[in-house]
Amino acid sequence: MLHGPTPGPVDDDDLADAYPWPDTTERPYVRAMMVSTLDGAAAGDDGLSGSVSGGADRAVLRAVRRFADVVLVGGGTMKAEGYGPLRARDEDAARREQQGQAKAPVLAVVSGSLALPLGEGSFADSDVTPIVFTTEKADPTKVDDARKRVQVVQLPGERVDAATVIDQLHRKGLGRIVCEGGPGLLNQVTDAGLLDEADITVSPMLVGTEKTPDTPMLKDPTKFELQHVLTAEEFLMLRYTKADPSKQQGDDQ
Numbered sequence: 001m002l003h004g005p006t007p008g009p010v011d012d013d014d015l016a017d018a019y020p021w022p023d024t025t026e027r028p029y030v031r032a033m034m035v036s037t038l039d040g041a042a043a044g045d046d047g048l049s050g051s052v053s054g055g056a057d058r059a060v061l062r063a064v065r066r067f068a069d070v071v072l073v074g075g076g077t078m079k080a081e082g083y084g085p086l087r088a089r090d091e092d093a094a095r096r097e098q099q100g101q102a103k104a105p106v107l108a109v110v111s112g113s114l115a116l117p118l119g120e121g122s123f124a125d126s127d128v129t130p131i132v133f134t135t136e137k138a139d140p141t142k143v144d145d146a147r148k149r150v151q152v153v154q155l156p157g158e159r160v161d162a163a164t165v166i167d168q169l170h171r172k173g174l175g176r177i178v179c180e181g182g183p184g185l186l187n188q189v190t191d192a193g194l195l196d197e198a199d200i201t202v203s204p205m206l207v208g209t210e211k212t213p214d215t216p217m218l219k220d221p222t223k224f225e226l227q228h229v230l231t232a233e234e235f236l237m238l239r240y241t242k243a244d245p246s247k248q249q250g251d252d253q
């Protein structure tokens, strides 16, 4: 750790402690987990984040998931990345149960089309049945098919409302939410004012941004405060938390 509460070495076992979860009884806590190249790309020439990621980045991703309630992703990411099953290590499952959590984090996917790899990996073999949020307009045949494998939540409107997704997860007792993207879904969560923390890995590469989806401008710029900087393998793992708005107002005056 270069900057943060305890500068010095952080081993894999201590990594989860560097990403603490607050009490989420009253409100959910949403952290973004993303990797970006030096030129702001979220994906390499294969259109995947793995080609711009590395071992250190993946270690942080695993550490953050260990005591999360939910891994939230958009349908685009689910299709592109081919997520593996979400499972807990035995020692983590025991600690999670003591803390009143499910055995492992649940995968939650936001998708209008329901064109998802429902028979594979994370959908088929996770410890906890995944949840798919879609709309009432979704193709009924696809909804029926999806219900055979996952829990389907249909919400009103043309698109799934990100704020409703976060609220419904919290009501299910799933308040520790790690949003792993993609940029599209993360943009919606941030625009709804619901992003509490941005855990961004800076990858030591320049690749161009052609394979990185554009996102709309946010209604309000969201400011963050730096909590720590970890470094390994030329990567920087940054932990930012949302700046206190009252402090921001003071800064702006």
Ligand SMILES: NC(=O)c1ccc[n+]([C@@H]2O[C@H](COP(=O)([O-])OP(=O)(O)OC[C@H]3O[C@@H](n4cnc5c(N)ncnc54)[C@H](OP(=O)(O)O)[C@@H]3O)[C@@H](O)[C@H]2O)c1
Pocket: 033, 034, 035, 036, 041, 042, 043, 047, 048, 049, 073, 074, 075, 076, 077, 078, 080, 081, 110, 111, 112, 113, 114, 115, 159, 160, 161, 162, 180, 181, 182, 183, 184, 185, 186, 188, 211, 213
């Ligand atoms: N660098 C990183 O850390 C990182 C992380 C994740 C992803 N990525 C990369 O980013 C790219 C994908 O980005 P993206 O922004 O397109 O991904 P995304 O947000 O995961 O997916 C967008 C798609 O998800 C569904 N979706 C999202 N929000 C929705 C809503 N409110 N209502 C209904 N459906 C909704 C829609 O597809 P359907 O309706 O067809 O499901 C939409 O086209 C991939 O190249 C991936 O590899 C990078």
